[in-house]
Amino acid sequence: MAYQDMGDLQSQVDEIEALSSIYGDEWCVIDEASRIFCIKISDSSDHPKWTACLQTILPPDYPSRAPPLYQINAGWLRGPERTELSNSLEEIYLENAGESILYLWVEKIREFLVEKSQSSDLVEESELRKTMVTEEEDVADEDYSVLKNTEQAHLFVDQFGDEELPEIKHGESITDRRSTFQPHLALVVSPKQVRLVLDKLYENKKIASATHNIYAYRIYCEDRNTYLQDCEDDGETAAGGRLLHLLQILDVQNVMVVVTRWYGGILLGPDRFKHINNRARNILVQEGYTECPDEAAKGGGKSKKPRGKKTK
Numbered sequence: 491m492a493y494q495d496m497g498d499l500q501s502q503v504d505e506i507e508a509l510s511s512i513y514g515d516e517w518c519v520i521d522e523a524s525r526i527f528c529i530k531i532s533d534s535s536d537h538p539k540w541t542a543c544l545q546t547i548l549p550p551d552y553p554s555r556a557p558p559l560y561q562i563n564a565g566w567l568r569g570p571e572r573t574e575l576s577n578s579l580e581e582i583y584l585e586n587a588g589e590s591i592l593y594l595w596v597e598k599i600r601e602f603l604v605e606k607s608q609s610s611d612l613v614e615e616s617e618l619r620k621t622m623v624t625e626e627e628d629v630a631d632e633d634y635s636v637l638k639n640t641e642q643a644h645l646f647v648d649q650f651g652d653e654e655l656p657e658i659k660h661g662e663s664i665t666d667r668r669s670t671f672q673p674h675l676a677l678v679v680s681p682k683q684v685r686l687v688l689d690k691l692y693e694n695k696k697i698a699s700a701t702h703n704i705y706a707y708r709i710y711c712e713d714r715n716t717y718l719q720d721c722e723d724d725g726e727t728a729a730g731g732r733l734l735h736l737l738q739i740l741d742v743q744n745v746m747v748v749v750t751r752w753y754g755g756i757l758l759g760p761d762r763f764k765h766i767n768n769r770a771r772n773i774l775v776q777e778g779y780t781e782c783p784d785e786a787a788k789g790g791g792k793s794k795k796p797r798g799k800k801t802k
Contacts, residue, residue: 498554505590524716533603540603553590557583561681565724655686661773668754673769678746701753702726706734707746736767740780
């Protein structure tokens with residue numbers, strides 16, 4: 491068994507070195523000790539139209555007996571498209587069981603992005619012709635129907651077994667200059683549950699059609715004594731990183747926060763980040779993950795401690 495473990499470790503080292511050499515700055519080491527890596531993948535290096543981030547965790551018995559845990563981070567990748575791509579990656583693993591497959595996964599995702607780019611170009615050209623003939627624009631309705639057609643996405647995380655959709659809490663919204671912000675929160679303990687929460691939220695056509703659905707999550711991996719965490723801007727540049735930073739400052743764990751924004755046509759400038767983080771903080775206080783500033787100052791706080799909340 492020790493020989494096999496050493497063989498897996500050496501295979502991982504060789505694979506990581508090769509990927510780092512091939513992809514350069516696109517390859518990112520999140521936590522080398524915990525074998526957590528990320529790579530940014532685009533349809534084009536010159537003028538990327540579609541981009542996704544593949545985040546992976548390499549278990550000790552990969553590649554000999556187990557697949558990598560993975561998550562594809564892309565705000566635009568939803569429903570049937572996500573399911574199709576996930577199925578393709580799982581097929582690659584099954585066809586190459588026992589072998590290193592990250593390169594094959596990266597190139598399959600790139601191929602998917604290139605095909606999507608070419609397909610969208612054809613759709614845009616077709617819609618342009620239709621607009622010129624009918625002087626009608628029904629592109630928004632078509633996009634809307636796609637957003638409503640959500641299905642449960644696949645994440646190859648068999649180690650966690652079958653998981654149920656966590657309960658999703660919805661916080662109070664706030665409106666500023668016609669832009670509305672609303673937070674949502676769920677207790678999550680695996681990347682698969684993160685995906686389940688997103689898919690469930692997107693079943694709500696109002697949320698699915700929002701301008702932005704910014705999210706961040708932190709999951710504590712007890713066996714590795716480290717955090718699995720990530721975020722998504724969904725078009726609101728830097729908002730996801732700020733939201734994740736808030737979760738880190740508050741030192742919360744096993745929680746996912748989504749802030750939905752419906753843009754009202756008036757630019758808010760930096761105030762939009764204030765509203766996003768304030769909504770997130772409010773729902774974290776509401777659900778007992780942290781204290782409100784006044785209670786913290788008094789040394790008080792809610793006695794409620796959600797399952798998975800880090801106790802100090």
